[in-house]
Amino acid sequence: MSDREKHKKHRIFRRLSRSIEAVGDSVTRRLRLSIRTRISFNYIALYTFVAGVTLLVFVCGYLVMVENQVMQSNQGVLEGIPQNVQSLTEEEATEYLSRLKEDNRFSIAAYTSENTVFYPEESPIIWYQNRKNANIVFENLPFLSMYRYQLLPKEIYTTIADGQQMLVVLFFDVSTYWHALKFFVFLLAIAYLFGLFILWTLGSFKLKRVFQPIRDITQIARETNVQNLDRRIDVSTAKYELKDLAITINEMIDRxxxxxxxxQRFVSDVSHELRTPISVIQGYANMLDRWGKKDPEVLQESIDALTNEAQNMQNLVEGLLFLARHDKETLQLDKRRFDLSEIVESIIKDCEVIDKNHVYKYAFESNSCIHADLNQIKQCLRIFLDNAKKYTPDGKNIFVRVGKEGRYAFVDVQDEGVGIAKEDLHSIFERFYRADESRTKTTGGYGLGLSIAKAIVLEHKGKIQVRTKLNEGSSFRIYLPIEKE
Incomplete structure (x- = not known):
C-alpha cells in the first residue's frame, strides 16, 4: 500500500470519527433533561416503587388470608386423613380417598415415596410434583405453583397399613378468590394511574412555581449590565433555599x-483633579512660548509654577498607586520596633516649626512600643495632623495624646475646628471625598489623605475611632497593636 493510499484512508477514518462524535454530541444534547424533568422522573420512580411494594404486600397478605381461611374450613378433613389412612390397606386407602373426594369440593392426588401416582390410577390433570420441582420458589412455596390453575394445594404426609410412605395432596378450588384478587389488582392499577396523573399534573405545577425564581435569576443575569444595575430578583414567590439564593444574589448585585x-466617581474625581494641574501647565507653557523667552521674571514664575504642579501630580499619582497596592494586598511593610511616643514627639516638633498659627498641646505615655513600618506610620500621623491644621481656625489648639489601651497603643489627634456633619461622617475615608466645607481651594489637597491613612492602619491590623461635633471639633484616635514582649 502506497503512502498516498494510507494518507487517504487515514483522512477518511478521521472524517468518520468526527461524524460519529458530532452525532453523539447531538444525541446527548437532545437527551439532556432539565432539573425539573429529572425531579419529576425521580418522584414518579419513587411513587412507582411505593405502589409496587404496596401491591406486593397486599397480594401476599391476601394469599395468606385465603390459605388460612381454606385450611380452617377444612380442618376436620385435614386432621382425619392421617388417622384414617394409616390403618388401611392399599385398596382400602384408594377407596377411602375416592369416597372423600366425592363428599367434598376438592381434588385429591396421592404419591408414593418414589413420586409415582398412587391415587387416582390415571395421572391427575396437574402433575403437581413436576410443577413443584420446577424452581426454588415453587419448591419452598408450593401453593404459588398452583395459582396459575386456581388451585390451592395442601400436602399431608402419612403411611398406610403395609408401612408404605404416601404423600396426599388436596387441591382446593380457589377460583372465586382468584377472580376477586384480579379485580382488586385491577382497582389498584386504576388507582396507580390516577395517582400518577395527579402527581404529574400537580407536581409539574408545583415545580414550575418552585423553579420560577431560578428562571428569574437566569433572566436577570442575562439582562443585567451597566445600564440597568438597579434590576433585582422578585423574592416574594420564592421559598426556602431558593429564597435565600435570590436574596444573596440581590445583595451581590447591590455590592x-x-x-x-x-x-465611576473615582474616574470622575481623578479626571477632575488632573484637569486643573494640566490646565495650569498648558497655561504657563503658552506664556513661556509668548513672553518667557525674553522676560526672566516670567520665565522663573513659569518654572516655579510648572514645578509645583508637577509635584502635585506626582503626589496624586503616588497616592493612587499606594491605594492600588493596598487593594491588591501587595504593599510591602518594612517593620521594625520603635517607641510610638518618640515618633509622635518628633513630628509635633516639626509641625511647631512650620505652623506658627496653632497651639500644639500633647501628653505622652512612655514605653508605647509597636512593631510597624516607621515611614508609613509617620505618613499616617502627618495626614491626621495636617487635617487638624487645615480645619482648625488660627489661634486654636490641637491636642495630641499617646497612650495604651488593652493590647493597643493609640494616638489621639483632637482639634477645635469646624467638625464633621453627621451625614458626611460615614464617607470621610472614601477616596476623593471632601465635605462641602472643605471643597474650597483654601484647604488644598485631593481628598486622598484619610483614605491613605486608613489603608496604613488596616495594613498594621489597627483601627480608627472618630468622634466629632459640628462647629466644635473632631477627634481621630488611631489604634495600633503593641509589640509582644
Missing part, C-alpha cells in the same frame, strides 16, 4: 452596583 458607582 456590584455600589462598586461600579464608586469606580
Amino acid at each position: 456590584i452596583q455600589e462598586g461600579y458607582k464608586r469606580q
Whole structure:
C-alpha cells in the first residue's frame, strides 16, 4: 500500500470519527433533561416503587388470608386423613380417598415415596410434583405453583397399613378468590394511574412555581449590565433555599452596583483633579512660548509654577498607586520596633516649626512600643495632623495624646475646628471625598489623605475611632497593636 493510499484512508477514518462524535454530541444534547424533568422522573420512580411494594404486600397478605381461611374450613378433613389412612390397606386407602373426594369440593392426588401416582390410577390433570420441582420458589412455596390453575394445594404426609410412605395432596378450588384478587389488582392499577396523573399534573405545577425564581435569576443575569444595575430578583414567590439564593444574589448585585458607582466617581474625581494641574501647565507653557523667552521674571514664575504642579501630580499619582497596592494586598511593610511616643514627639516638633498659627498641646505615655513600618506610620500621623491644621481656625489648639489601651497603643489627634456633619461622617475615608466645607481651594489637597491613612492602619491590623461635633471639633484616635514582649 502506497503512502498516498494510507494518507487517504487515514483522512477518511478521521472524517468518520468526527461524524460519529458530532452525532453523539447531538444525541446527548437532545437527551439532556432539565432539573425539573429529572425531579419529576425521580418522584414518579419513587411513587412507582411505593405502589409496587404496596401491591406486593397486599397480594401476599391476601394469599395468606385465603390459605388460612381454606385450611380452617377444612380442618376436620385435614386432621382425619392421617388417622384414617394409616390403618388401611392399599385398596382400602384408594377407596377411602375416592369416597372423600366425592363428599367434598376438592381434588385429591396421592404419591408414593418414589413420586409415582398412587391415587387416582390415571395421572391427575396437574402433575403437581413436576410443577413443584420446577424452581426454588415453587419448591419452598408450593401453593404459588398452583395459582396459575386456581388451585390451592395442601400436602399431608402419612403411611398406610403395609408401612408404605404416601404423600396426599388436596387441591382446593380457589377460583372465586382468584377472580376477586384480579379485580382488586385491577382497582389498584386504576388507582396507580390516577395517582400518577395527579402527581404529574400537580407536581409539574408545583415545580414550575418552585423553579420560577431560578428562571428569574437566569433572566436577570442575562439582562443585567451597566445600564440597568438597579434590576433585582422578585423574592416574594420564592421559598426556602431558593429564597435565600435570590436574596444573596440581590445583595451581590447591590455590592456590584455600589462598586461600579464608586469606580465611576473615582474616574470622575481623578479626571477632575488632573484637569486643573494640566490646565495650569498648558497655561504657563503658552506664556513661556509668548513672553518667557525674553522676560526672566516670567520665565522663573513659569518654572516655579510648572514645578509645583508637577509635584502635585506626582503626589496624586503616588497616592493612587499606594491605594492600588493596598487593594491588591501587595504593599510591602518594612517593620521594625520603635517607641510610638518618640515618633509622635518628633513630628509635633516639626509641625511647631512650620505652623506658627496653632497651639500644639500633647501628653505622652512612655514605653508605647509597636512593631510597624516607621515611614508609613509617620505618613499616617502627618495626614491626621495636617487635617487638624487645615480645619482648625488660627489661634486654636490641637491636642495630641499617646497612650495604651488593652493590647493597643493609640494616638489621639483632637482639634477645635469646624467638625464633621453627621451625614458626611460615614464617607470621610472614601477616596476623593471632601465635605462641602472643605471643597474650597483654601484647604488644598485631593481628598486622598484619610483614605491613605486608613489603608496604613488596616495594613498594621489597627483601627480608627472618630468622634466629632459640628462647629466644635473632631477627634481621630488611631489604634495600633503593641509589640509582644
